[in-house]
Amino acid sequence: MMRQIAKKVAILGDMRVGKTSLMNRFISNTFEESYFSTLGINISKKKLNYSISGEDFVLTLYVWDVMGGSNFQEVRRLAFENVDGAMIVGDLTNSASLKSITDFWLPSITESSGNKEIALILNKLDLLGDALGLYTEFISSIRTEWGELADEWVAMATSAKSGENVERAFYDIARKILVSSVAPGNDSTAPEGVQDYGSIGGAIRKISSDLEFLLGRRDNAVIEESLKASTLDVRNPLREEFDEFLKILANHLESMGIEEQKANGYLEKWSRLLLAT
Numbered sequence: 001m002m003r004q005i006a007k008k009v010a011i012l013g014d015m016r017v018g019k020t021s022l023m024n025r026f027i028s029n030t031f032e033e034s035y036f037s038t039l040g041i042n043i044s045k046k047k048l049n050y051s052i053s054g055e056d057f058v059l060t061l062y063v064w065d066v067m068g069g070s071n072f073q074e075v076r077r078l079a080f081e082n083v084d085g086a087m088i089v090g091d092l093t094n095s096a097s098l099k100s101i102t103d104f105w106l107p108s109i110t111e112s113s114g115n116k117e118i119a120l121i122l123n124k125l126d127l128l129g130d131a132l133g134l135y136t137e138f139i140s141s142i143r144t145e146w147g148e149l150a151d152e153w154v155a156m157a158t159s160a161k162s163g164e165n166v167e168r169a170f171y172d173i174a175r176k177i178l179v180s181s182v183a184p185g186n187d188s189t190a191p192e193g194v195q196d197y198g199s200i201g202g203a204i205r206k207i208s209s210d211l212e213f214l215l216g217r218r219d220n221a222v223i224e225e226s227l228k229a230s231t232l233d234v235r236n237p238l239r240e241e242f243d244e245f246l247k248i249l250a251n252h253l254e255s256m257g258i259e260e261q262k263a264n265g266y267l268e269k270w271s272r273l274l275l276a277t
Contacts, residue, residue, distance in 0.1 A: 021160035
């Protein structure tokens, strides 16, 4: 019988480095040319099969695509909680995003979550002629700075557009997480709170889409502020917490001058999005 295990990996990095594109390529083998920033956290899952030391495993990998930017502390707190590994993504064509890996993302995940499995992913390989040279130079500098710890990390140059190395990157870090979790003395059960997050994730994405139509522009900040001010736990969303979030969001809409009748119509629709109780 195959052993069932669930694990959580967070995809971190600055905005526009291709985190969502990497996840979509891995989960559904799709790629969108248009750019839409992730709102809060977008969560998907995929089942992977492994055979380790003669034992067969089905690993359900929950992939948390985390909003880019270093200022969304509450979003990062939720992403880092019970995390088993992190994929830290940089854009090979954007030196600032690579600097953020060393200056912000690596210290953040290691200080918050301890010695977890890490993958350093340099994306947009297809856009840079000397991508492999830059990749080698950057990874070498990371290993010099972090020493033996960095020698254990997965490191890969990828292209979400072409799919090059994307599946391999996810499979490699998932395997390292699995091997670590089934090692003698480690608890290989699913971490507390791991479940199917589709309900709350889908609800937030629908609200974001409706808000873009309502306001005539994308506005991640209003939902981020409402989430932060509420007690809504995206890992185990309760009806009363979701309703509290909607009330806070309604106050924001009122302060933005949205007509009350129109806002109430949307709020009524949004209140039916979450089925969890």
